[in-house]
Amino acid sequence: MEQEQEQxQEQxQEQxQxQEQEQEQEQxQExxxELEQEQAETPRPWKRILSGIIVLSIVIIGAxxxxxxxxxxxxxxxxxxxxxxxxxxxxxxxLWGAFEQAYVxxxxxxxxxxxxxxxxxxxxxxxxCNKMMFWxxxxxxVHGFTEKxxxxxxxxxxxxxxxxxxxxxWCGKKGSxxxxxxxxxxxxxxxxxxxxxxxxSAAYADVACGDVTAMLSGSTITPFDPTSTFAKxxxxxxxxxxxxxxxxxxxxQKNAKSNCKNASLQKLKKALHTGITYSCKDVSRIQxxxxxxxxxxxxxx
Ligand SMILES: *[C@@H]1O[C@H](CO)[C@@H](O)[C@H](O)[C@H]1NC(C)=O
Ligand SMILES: *[C@@H]1O[C@H](CO)[C@@H](O)[C@H](O)[C@H]1NC(C)=O
Numbered sequence: 001m002e003q004e005q006e007q008x009q010e011q012x013q014e015q016x017q018x019q020e021q022e023q024e025q026e027q028x029q030e031x032x033x034e035l036e037q038e039q040a041e042t043p044r045p046w047k048r049i050l051s052g053i054i055v056l057s058i059v060i061i062g063a064x065x066x067x068x069x070x071x072x073x074x075x076x077x078x079x080x081x082x083x084x085x086x087x088x089x090x091x092x093x094x095l096w097g098a099f100e101q102a103y104v105x106x107x108x109x110x111x112x113x114x115x116x117x118x119x120x121x122x123x124x125x126x127x128x129c130n131k132m133m134f135w136x137x138x139x140x141x142v143h144g145f146t147e148k149x150x151x152x153x154x155x156x157x158x159x160x161x162x163x164x165x166x167x168x169x170w171c172g173k174k175g176s177x178x179x180x181x182x183x184x185x186x187x188x189x190x191x192x193x194x195x196x197x198x199x200x201s202a203a204y205a206d207v208a209c210g211d212v213t214a215m216l217s218g219s220t221i222t223p224f225d226p227t228s229t230f231a232k233x234x235x236x237x238x239x240x241x242x243x244x245x246x247x248x249x250x251x252x253q254k255n256a257k258s259n260c261k262n263a264s265l266q267k268l269k270k271a272l273h274t275g276i277t278y279s280c281k282d283v284s285r286i287q288x289x290x291x292x293x294x295x296x297x298x299x300x301x
Contacts, residue, residue, distance in 0.1 A: 076170050076179055083164040090123060090160055098122040099165075100179065102192065108171035109188035116199040123161050125203050128154050129210030136230035137217040138251050141286055145215075148290040152297035153213060156204045169193060201229050205237035211245045212238060218256040218282065223248075224264040235268065240275025248280040249301055 077096060084092035102115040133153035135142040146153050156162040171184035171192045185191050214230065216223040225231060238246060248268070250260050258264075260280035269278045281301055289300035 076168050076181060079168060080164045084160055087160045087163075095119070095122055095160070095164075102196070103170065104172040104177060104179065105174060106172050107174050108185050108192055110190055111171075111192040111195050112190050113195045113199040113202070115192075116196050119161065119196075120199060120203045123159075125159060125207045127207040127209045132204075132208050132210075133213045133215060134205070134208075134230055134234050135215040136223075136225060136228045137220050138215045141217075141251050142215045145286055145290045149293070149297070149300075151293075152289070152300060156200060159204070161200055162204075165196060197229065198233055201233045202237060205234040208238050209242045211247060212243055213247050213249060215249045215251060215286075218250045218252040218259050221257050222264045223250060223258055223262055224268040226264075226267070231268075231271070235271050236273075238273060238276055240273050243273075243276050245277035245279065246272055248278075249286070250280060250282045251286055252282050252284040 080096055080099065081092050084090055084095060098119040098121075099116075102119060103111045106115075131152065131154050133142065133146060133155045135155060142155060143157060146155050146158055150158065157166045169181050169184050170179050171181075172178070173180060184193065186193060216230075235246075246268075248260065248265065252259060259282045265280055272278055283301040286301075289295045289297075
């Protein structure tokens with residue numbers, strides 16, 4: 001549920017970014033063309049030039065955007081491989097093979113979390129003590145932040161598997177070797193997408209160490225939502241003394257509904273293994289630390 005809602009938000013953001021990039025590109029091209037014209041010093045009928053620019057822009061935008069949209073929506077394999085390659089240290093074909101075996105040729109409502117054990121074993125999560133960031137209902141904010149400050153915090157979606165599969169939909173079919181992206185059920189318990197995120201979240205939480213951070217949302221009535229993956233899968237896996245503390249960063253935006261004082265956080269405190277220190281801080285200026293790399297991680301909030 002959480003994933004789905006936030007995926008939509010994320011897609012919107014991505015679209016906005018793309019539009020902005022396009023506009024930038026368009027403006028650049030217009031400028032370049034204008035420059036050329038000035039240099040040539042040959043006055044031409046403006047209308048023809050203008051329509052030329054527009055046609056050119058559309059062609060270029062189509063050429064740039066077309067393949068991007070296509071890889072995201074209809075071909076999970078090429079998306080997986082190209083995202084995986086950015087990490088430069090994995091046998092991406094082998095990872096894809098380990099991924100596929102979890103759901104291919106299976107009923108898409110019969111893919112248990114354990115089906116992904118071989119995939120997790122093929123790309124085990126590395127403990128990154130004091131940098132590990134968990135989140136619930138703050139997907140856009142948290143990734144907007146970690147994208148810029150990987151030196152400070154790392155989320156599951158910044159690791160190779162989380163990154164490669166973020167935002168994707170996939171499933172198999174009995175009697176077929178294929179990977180499908182449409183008509184993939186999410187309303188049955190053992191579906192391929194939810195099972196992956198549960199398995200990966202568990203594995204990521206299992207290696208948590210040192211001071212752990214969780215970004216929760218003050219824009220919800222129950223920041224520590226007992227039905228979230230964070231509550232159901234991650235929190236109970238933090239082990240003392242390997243994990244020293246859990247530090248909640250409560251994202252406070254304009255129309256905040258709750259904060260660190262909310263009673264649900266008492267439940268979070270209680271759910272932690274004894275020996276793990278708990279803290280919570282209401283933070284209204286998350287972006288500042290993201291946009292100013294000179295701010296030390298420890299003083300982000
Ligand atoms: C599925 O894959 C196997 C092995 O890669 C191949 O031998 C078989 O023909 C494939 N079946 C279909 C239906 O494509
Ligand atoms: C705070 O937490 C409690 C219990 O977890 C919840 O029922 C309540 O509605 C929450 N929110 C606010 C704004 O009080």
